[in-house]
Amino acid sequence: MPLPLELPVLQRWGCQSCGECCKRHLVEITGDERDRILSQGWEHDADLKSVRTVVPLGRWSRRWRLNHTADGSCVFLRPDGLCRIHAQFGEAAKPLACRVYPYAFHPSGKRVAVSLRYSCPSVVANHGPTAKEAEKDIRRLAKAVVPDRPRETPPPAVSTGNRLDRLDWPDFRKLIDALDESFADPAPGFLRNLLGAVFWVSLVEQASFEKIRGARLDEFLSLVRPAAAAEVPQDLSEFVAPTAVGHMMFRLLVGQYARLETTADLNHPWRARWRNVSGSIRLTRGKGLLPPLRRELKPVPFEALEEPFGWPAAADELFSRYVRTKVGGMHFCGPAYYDVPFTEGFFALALVVPATLYLARWLAAADDRSSITNEDLFAALAMADHHHGYSPFLAGSSARSRVRALAKGDLPKLCVWYSR
Numbered sequence: 001m002p003l004p005l006e007l008p009v010l011q012r013w014g015c016q017s018c019g020e021c022c023k024r025h026l027v028e029i030t031g032d033e034r035d036r037i038l039s040q041g042w043e044h045d046a047d048l049k050s051v052r053t054v055v056p057l058g059r060w061s062r063r064w065r066l067n068h069t070a071d072g073s074c075v076f077l078r079p080d081g082l083c084r085i086h087a088q089f090g091e092a093a094k095p096l097a098c099r100v101y102p103y104a105f106h107p108s109g110k111r112v113a114v115s116l117r118y119s120c121p122s123v124v125a126n127h128g129p130t131a132k133e134a135e136k137d138i139r140r141l142a143k144a145v146v147p148d149r150p151r152e153t154p155p156p157a158v159s160t161g162n163r164l165d166r167l168d169w170p171d172f173r174k175l176i177d178a179l180d181e182s183f184a185d186p187a188p189g190f191l192r193n194l195l196g197a198v199f200w201v202s203l204v205e206q207a208s209f210e211k212i213r214g215a216r217l218d219e220f221l222s223l224v225r226p227a228a229a230a231e232v233p234q235d236l237s238e239f240v241a242p243t244a245v246g247h248m249m250f251r252l253l254v255g256q257y258a259r260l261e262t263t264a265d266l267n268h269p270w271r272a273r274w275r276n277v278s279g280s281i282r283l284t285r286g287k288g289l290l291p292p293l294r295r296e297l298k299p300v301p302f303e304a305l306e307e308p309f310g311w312p313a314a315a316d317e318l319f320s321r322y323v324r325t326k327v328g329g330m331h332f333c334g335p336a337y338y339d340v341p342f343t344e345g346f347f348a349l350a351l352v353v354p355a356t357l358y359l360a361r362w363l364a365a366a367d368d369r370s371s372i373t374n375e376d377l378f379a380a381l382a383m384a385d386h387h388h389g390y391s392p393f394l395a396g397s398s399a400r401s402r403v404r405a406l407a408k409g410d411l412p413k414l415c416v417w418y419s420r
Contacts, residue, residue, distance in 0.1 A: 027098060096145070101120070104329065121378065155334070174218065
């Protein structure tokens with residue numbers, strides 16, 4: 001019997017045929033999927049008869065991916081935003097990765113938590129039916145992803161310093177529920193809720209849970225959460241600017257969210273590597289012009305992004321929905337996020353907020369504007385979440401060390417500084 005699903009209650013989604021997923025994502029396929037696509041007779045299609053539809057993942061790789069055109073689009077993407085495979089052979093004929101996107105399924109004890117990827121513009125904009133309304137389709141996808149008789153995956157570690165100190169699933173779910181509840185009340189505003197959550201998760205990072213279980217865990221959470229909320233000053237301008245070192249580490253993190261890998265980079269890896277290295281050098285220095293990491297992020301002065309840009313009207317709703325969907329869907333720690341502990345995963349998730357605001361400022365400045373629009377914010381979050389949890393660079397020791405270092409002092413400052 002399939003495991004019960006935990007559906008995201010705040011998030012809507014329905015495909016709008018924008019085609020962005022077919023332009024932004026490299027789709028690796030299995031050998032069986034490769035054989036099925038090659039047997040579909042695309043060499044007789046007028047638009048694809050001279051096109052290789054499936055290519056090796058790398059120059060000498062024995063793994064496979066869908067091919068892309070010169071502009072980065074999947075070769076199966078039609079001008080109307082629809083998939084040629086889907087249109088001609090039905091949804092079931094598409095690769096599994098294409099059918100599942102933008103849903104993500106993660107273990108949660110004897111249940112499966114469902115999340116979504118905000119790299120999809122329709123997810124960011126909250127378009128389409130609710131998860132409850134789409135439950136039948138979600139269950140069908142989950143059945144294709146989750147084994148019929150899965151073995152229960154142990155819960156993630158709680159903190160970085162105590163990776164062997166693991167709670168059982170009922171107690172770990174208490175941490176998840178407490179984190180979700182930290183954002184449930186919209187009255188204080190998202191930013192205050194985020195700061196309070198960062199403070200109490202920092203206390204969790206310092207605690208040992210060897211004896212804090214069951215009722216004692218309930219008591220612990222009932223104490224630290226109000227205490228953390230009280231630590232957030234009424235006037236957020238009391239937060240000082242991030243340190244110079246914190247600013248530098250943060251810019252490098254933003255650079256990893258901003259980078260754009262193209263199919264041309266697969267054929268010329270050294271050119272892509274040099275672009276990324278040179279961009280990292282400029283981000284480290286933080287002087288002069290920002291590196292042009294993608295077409296829409298033009299080389300504007302670093303100093304321009306440090307001025308106040310304002311808090312967009314949609315920010316509270318969007319960020320609250322984003323964080324609660326990722327938290328409830330177990331999409332920020334454990335197997336869903338580089339197997340990192342609960343605390344480190346949440347700190348990384350919290351850093352997406354100032355990173356998104358920085359990217360939104362970059363988009364606005366590139367258009368000679370000094371304020372952020374909702375459209376800037378939507379595009380920036382789609383850009384950041386494209387990589388969050390999926391880029392191998394964010395899984396590296398240097399990126400993870402930056403997250404842990406920023407969490408020790410500069411994380412709240414960054415959230416406030418870039419919300420101005």
